[in-house]
Amino acid sequence: MDYESIDTIIPTLGKAGISTPIQRWEKNSHSRNFVSDTARVLIDVSLTSVTKTFKEEKEPPSFEIAGPREKIYFDPSKLRCALVTCGGLCPGLNGIIRSIVLELYYGYGVRNIYGIQYGLQGFIPKYGHDIVDIKPEAVANIIKKGGSFLGSSRGPQDVGEIVDCLERMNIGALFMIGGDGTLMAATKIADAITERGLKISVVGIPKTIDNDIHLVSRSFGFDTAVEVATNAIRAAHNEAQGYPNGIGLIKLMGRHSGFIASTAALAQQDVNFVLIPEVEFDLEGPGGFLDTLEKRLKLRGHAVIVVAEGAGQKLFEARGEEYDASGNVKLNDIGLFLKDAAISYFEEKNIKISLKYIDPSYIIRSLPANANDHVFCSFLGRDAVHAAMAGKTKLLIGHWNNHFVHIPMTASAGKRKQVDPHGKLWSSVLDSTGQGSLKNG
């Protein structure tokens, strides 16, 4: 991957000239180390690439390390902050909300913290959602619960109206937790803020249960999702073994990437086929999916299939016209498509199968975070606060090479991480499933 062209400069609202309040820290004998803006972590850690870069007398690309700064930009006693969660539910949302609120309140002494309800809708007057004044007590116990304490909604809203709302409320720091679309909106909001000459820090925490954010090695909620997905695989395995020619077919999340499908398959080790967006397969013909499935049934009498929701989209192009009458939704649902395709295939061959289809997505994404994700979320939230207090803006809090880092929104937006078909993860999946290429010829 070409890391050299990555933008790694974090915009700021101005000079951070106020000393960070340390009343909480100074009572600890081990005084807290502040992080300097010059502390940076290499993006590419390959010895070869780094050596090459230095040989060319260039500086290797690096990210600013996140954490508390010695000087801050905002006066905590005056600052008003807002939080919003957008898009689909994801384990860990409440942990991040809690962490941001507690760090603002106890770490810096900020007293005006507002929750924008139901995603971007919450900024827009016509929806009539109340703004919530958040106190620490209100969020102390929300991590035991899944979902979002603030609610969420999908879809874009007018950027001008959003900034109007921020201006009206006199917000100084806005924390936006959301996926692709939200971060795109965050970029536009930050630009509009600059245009209006306002001083509002916009800090994003990237949310995607699919773990496919560019330049973010891990996104919160992913670990929980994998853990819970294994239950569905176990169920599918028992159903498959339970009947002659039993097939368990599980659709897992992953519109553009197969990280959940691949990782869950490795975690459970009972899976015979993993289908992901990054790796094409043929449905029919010798060596194709159905043919290989038939061989597997002959050999072992049952099969477990995990399909990421974005896998096999080319199949819809090929067969598009057949499905027009049934409406768009069904057209693109690879899980139901494969279910129907397998049933037809074996019916034509007069082979009795027993196929069980499982779609656990809502059960997974609405759960509370597991321990690992919760710890991760608590760091993300704190670092988001440190970044905003320092007057940094238009950035994401990410995790890279074992450090929490600042990533300029422009560096990550519009790109996506995917499973490398030649990499360690997918190779391990192939080893574990023995599924082969699933291609003709």
Next chain:
Amino acid sequence: MDYESIDTIIPTLGKAGISTPIQRWEKNSHSRNFVSDTARVLIDVSLTSVTKTFKEEKEPPSFEIAGPREKIYFDPSKLRCALVTCGGLCPGLNGIIRSIVLELYYGYGVRNIYGIQYGLQGFIPKYGHDIVDIKPEAVANIIKKGGSFLGSSRGPQDVGEIVDCLERMNIGALFMIGGDGTLMAATKIADAITERGLKISVVGIPKTIDNDIHLVSRSFGFDTAVEVATNAIRAAHNEAQGYPNGIGLIKLMGRHSGFIASTAALAQQDVNFVLIPEVEFDLEGPGGFLDTLEKRLKLRGHAVIVVAEGAGQKLFEARGEEYDASGNVKLNDIGLFLKDAAISYFEEKNIKISLKYIDPSYIIRSLPANANDHVFCSFLGRDAVHAAMAGKTKLLIGHWNNHFVHIPMTASAGKRKQVDPHGKLWSSVLDSTGQGSLKNG
């Protein structure tokens, strides 16, 4: 309920004249108490009814208590036994298999125990499923796993061929674990055995995750099913609360009875509507389901609905013709029907909702039994063995008034237990949900 006409006499193959081997028991200082055939437990425990019966100088109906008999019919050293599991998966199948095998082997010294694979298919030569010779080691650890160690299948098979197989294998005791259809088949098998003059004990262990077997106060797997169903309800609640006008709709098992839906709703207490087969509701019109749902959304902004798969079947009669083109499967799926109905209803009213539909059935039924169900299954299996060894036949092992009992197959077959719309369970559901009658007018 009229209990008086219930058949409570257990058929036997002949005189139990062999002393029960007690090598295992005698080494325990607390020697095992045998159960006498005259030990019976009242079916109806109402003081009023029992008094009335005695006043009329009749004997109140009662069940024989299950357990080891002092004399047995079969010579353990010669006996050959067979086990089969039929129909849908249910938590606890492996626990029962294990318990039967260990009791036969260690309790009585039976050495020839055969597993019939894949349900009734396993008896029929044309399917070509192997018979498994089961040793204790093979089943020692199967309770950690869901599904059925022996596999299963649905649908009837020819009774003659089944009995042919039993005769060919020289089976003396057949243990059948299955639902309605299986117990009906068991009855016919037992009759055919009698007709041929064979001496084969047929003992059934009723399986229905729905807990709706007549004269059986609790069926195995039900407790596990309720426990796991609460996870789906929790997910639906988080999804519902997460969005403006959020609706979580969960379809749970229950073709003819609402026990799982009602009990899970009480266990989780986050449910606003429970729809079950036993209680009719109106879909449309004032006071109907959709109207009440709209009112709930106006009041609280979200709603959680649990629907048993057999609820609202009359809706299909009324609307039957509209759905003919789409095929039979969809016609009867109340979950998808309600989903579509709610979406249309609010679309017409121009109210934006966010509905999430969850169908966790396969995840639930394929799990291992929880502790409670496992203990229950271990008793069911042992008592099935005791009954068969004593030469009893054409009976079920049931649980009634805190005792394990023998129920003649003829007493239970073809009838069904249902939620009493005036009883304690449904009243508690109405109290907990506050849903009202959901009827017009």
Next chain:
Amino acid sequence: MDYESIDTIIPTLGKAGISTPIQRWEKNSHSRNFVSDTARVLIDVSLTSVTKTFKEEKEPPSFEIAGPREKIYFDPSKLRCALVTCGGLCPGLNGIIRSIVLELYYGYGVRNIYGIQYGLQGFIPKYGHDIVDIKPEAVANIIKKGGSFLGSSRGPQDVGEIVDCLERMNIGALFMIGGDGTLMAATKIADAITERGLKISVVGIPKTIDNDIHLVSRSFGFDTAVEVATNAIRAAHNEAQGYPNGIGLIKLMGRHSGFIASTAALAQQDVNFVLIPEVEFDLEGPGGFLDTLEKRLKLRGHAVIVVAEGAGQKLFEARGEEYDASGNVKLNDIGLFLKDAAISYFEEKNIKISLKYIDPSYIIRSLPANANDHVFCSFLGRDAVHAAMAGKTKLLIGHWNNHFVHIPMTASAGKRKQVDPHGKLWSSVLDSTGQGSLKNG
């Protein structure tokens, strides 16, 4: 068991002359059935005993069935109620609190509900614990959490001071959730109330995680306790198998009864020795525990032992003097005693063992109730309210032959349910463990 002498008459405060408010119920088409005071369930359900009783022209003993009465004693708009939880934590306490509060508030319209904090201490001024005014919102979500919303404490308090407090607060109904000692106190409180001519209903909900309350077939929290105890057994089993001569020793709750130990052993099936208070065993000598343990290690290389905390108390009498120097606490701890005894025994024999001791009690009892226990608690709480509203007093809410019933405190107090050494449960444990009598000779 002799049931005939059981007191089954429930005292009342006076005539229930007020119609039960049914505003909540009447909006349901299926109007709620009230339960009549004459509806009773037989205590003994054996056909033989009941027949004998009738032959002798006596009425068989029976319990009043719990549930809502058509007429109530208290005027809900005037009634002030108090709740208190006492003794050790137990899964389900919060479910009962919630159920009582919601039934009082929504079912009857009672608006003054007070929580007494930290058990009986909460009545006594010198401790200074606040009384809590409980509204439904405060308890809506407490079932997700273990422990007690009201806190608890151990030990008795002055009955006079308690009744002073009730009188001062003008309480009409007192709900006491607690074990042996609490129910004994409840009896005395009820008597003092009568002496003072007050009209206060005292309703007890028996709490014992050990499930050993006389005349109560099941106590709340027990099922959760068994389920969680199996995790500890699984851990002990893995530790035992993990090392040469590995021994896993788990101490489970059960001061006077071995229900948890026995049931958990059946649920997990990995246990080789179960020691309970009801069944004596010899520690040393041929056939004794240590000798049998040694044989088991020789045969299989590992062993799992479950000991109820009240087992083997006679061992302390015999060896009492040896242990005096070490203090009282250690003297009575059978878990640590057996650990030391086994270590010494094998050391003397020069056999290397690896013994792991696990005491999971606090982890078990402080958990939230599982689904099964929660449903059970919600019924207990509601029925406690129905009983109090009807003016009944000095009673417990119990569960008997599948019905919730009213048990006079005098019938249950001071007696205890125990595992029958000749019964089905213990026989199954012996079959499952193969431990034998563990007695010399």
Next chain:
Amino acid sequence: MDYESIDTIIPTLGKAGISTPIQRWEKNSHSRNFVSDTARVLIDVSLTSVTKTFKEEKEPPSFEIAGPREKIYFDPSKLRCALVTCGGLCPGLNGIIRSIVLELYYGYGVRNIYGIQYGLQGFIPKYGHDIVDIKPEAVANIIKKGGSFLGSSRGPQDVGEIVDCLERMNIGALFMIGGDGTLMAATKIADAITERGLKISVVGIPKTIDNDIHLVSRSFGFDTAVEVATNAIRAAHNEAQGYPNGIGLIKLMGRHSGFIASTAALAQQDVNFVLIPEVEFDLEGPGGFLDTLEKRLKLRGHAVIVVAEGAGQKLFEARGEEYDASGNVKLNDIGLFLKDAAISYFEEKNIKISLKYIDPSYIIRSLPANANDHVFCSFLGRDAVHAAMAGKTKLLIGHWNNHFVHIPMTASAGKRKQVDPHGKLWSSVLDSTGQGSLKNG
């Protein structure tokens, strides 16, 4: 930290001259990428340090990246491999065993794989433990179970006898999974092998549930341990809140490091005091632990304390002589020590407390790995096989900067990773608990 002096060269047995068999891989369209020995990942990823190193014209320290090599040293058809697990149980042992066996068998075609039972004892004839011939079927399902499939034992054995055994069995590759002591033994074994001129690859997989291995950013089982430890904290919290002046005291694993204690405290967020080996505290005096605990009780009425088993060891030095009579074991148990200290302290002050002590260690370490740890273990096992097949020896498989790497045993042995008292983890713990310095003055 000074990374420059780290030894990063992996010893080899000789030239890897055999082409890696790729029968399994070539059927996949996406052929597997081999990893070159020149692929290395930087150890230090700080931009400043790396720049400085290059300015000094030195090469920055780096680790070899793990993975399959194009050429291997051993002929799979002749190779005989051995596996051994040593020391305490840890979640994931079975996952690593399974992964090594399956990769050897299916990935390379190795057919002779031997399990050494019960740790290093298994090599020594006098213990008489059998060697197990492991086939894939034997390990296919072991990941559902905790513990070690091969058993384990503690303590050193004679290195000469171990190498005798390897020589006798004609082993070419030895996989050792264990902690500190085991890796020290592995180094000596590798040295003895070299001295004897044998060609045996020794590959270590570092095991420490405490996550404190030098140069290994994460050790398997740690994530599972943290997850399960949160249950104990939740229990302690409920117990603490349940009583007046309730204290929940949990001892967690961590002889030399506080990673589990710190991370679990962040995951659960109900903890008020975390005590770890890396940070000293005063027990008595103003500002000390007991004084601060008293203040906390006054303020909030309850407290939750997590103590790592290696914390506060200096307290034993000070008080050593008082405890001599009671034996060594008790002397060093900080959990029981703090329990006793707190009880005495409050007794003297005449303050009634209710302290519950929880030690969940055995329950934690004997569990199966969670999904995250299992995926991790499956990579560790595969990479261990790749390293051995390539003829590399005296190395560990580690994880560093998101890559699996080869670490020379000499680089890691005898050093330890610890929680940095000025770093992000401990700062977050201090923020979360608000415990302060716990030091006098």
